[in-house]
Amino acid sequence: MNTGCGCSIKILAWVTIILLALLLTGLIIGPLGSKLLGVEAPSFLDIPKPHVQLPPEGIFHVASFTITNTLIASWLTILVLSGLFYTCTRKMKLVPGRAQNLAEVVVETLLNFVKSVAGENHARIIFPVVATIFLYVLTNAYLALLPFFGTVGISEHNGTFVPLLRSANTDINVPLSIALVSFVFVEYWGLRALGVFRYINSFFNLGQLRNGFVSLFKGKVRPAISGIGFGFINLFVGGLEVLSHFIRIISFTFRLFGNMTAGEILLLVVSFLIPFIASIPFYGLELLVGFLQAMIFAGLTLVFGVIAMAPHAEEPAHTSQ
């Protein structure tokens, strides 16, 4: 017992010393150290300067369509997710095994989250979309932290390096595509739950305007003026509401794109400045950010969907007369 304890402490001490030595070496011979101290790094440790590349790089072409590294990464995500859950749910049993339990935990946790916001009635309708968004964004973010992302690639003739895989979330097209899907589904759920007329009315509240015109024909001047006046105000507010639905697409897109791209650049810069060890805490940070962004994207879609499906107060204009 005693010797084992001493042994593990010894190992721990050695590991700490090695890590510190690596960190120190990184500090001295990395770009930060060589700039400050004037130490020349050996040539095999020469690190290429990071460059920020916003649009994804093309790997090869199929007809006129360019297959980009982010597209390949997104295929990898699909492959990993469907492969994982295919093996988990291949043989479903009433008494679950370990793999099946994993799938059940994932589904049940997400379903409970959806239920807690949407309630029992709407949960099953909203759940697949929200869960898919969550798993897609999360897996995109987490796969991007694996070592072969951004490192394995092709050197082109003009000397630039093109990685074969790049975090799919850092391609603006990915957040935009998810945002568009989210927008379409939110509107679809609203239309489905309320019907076309009531859904449109939930924006514009046309009832008041109609009541105004009815009063005008009946010759009642004051209700007519107030009805038509408020009706037009409602029209304007409804227009803003519609606009906000479209703005959601943009905010969705840039929230995810910005966070993921910033994380990527942060990792790039930190591991450039201090080549060893120092980037590890930032990887931890990226794990948190990836989870949070997936949660936010899925959660906001869920909330917007619930709002769209909620029945609105029907024409309060009746009481105002």
Next chain:
Amino acid sequence: MEGIGINLPLLIAFVINFAILFTLLSVFLYKPVLKMLDERQARIKESMEQAEKMRQQAARSEEEIKAHLENARKEGQAIITQATQIGERLKQEARENARRETESLIDKARREIQRERDKAVTELRKEFANIAILAAEKVIGEALDKEKHRKVIDEVLKESTALK
């Protein structure tokens, strides 16, 4: 737009990717797992209902057994009471019989004694008469004949029994 890389064909490709992922996950994850969760929920609910039913049944049969026991106890009690009553009656009867028998025995004995006494008295009287006659003969000396004498004594004795 070009600066950050928005690209319509690529965008469409990603939307298609999302649709593929959505379909695959629906088929491989959501549908089987949700089905299984629902099935398990139904199973658990069913078995709990069954357990409840069994519990009620057990309670009911316990109640029945209790009622049976109570009945048996009451019946036993009734039998015991009846037996006691019968025993009491038999005892009473036996006592009565014994009493009657003794009484009759005593009666018989008493009558026997009476008879014995009567007999003794009669015999004594006869003896006494003989003795008296003998004595009188001795005194008077054949003055009276035997027949006449006996008549006189019998008359006297009749009077004496009337006096008795």
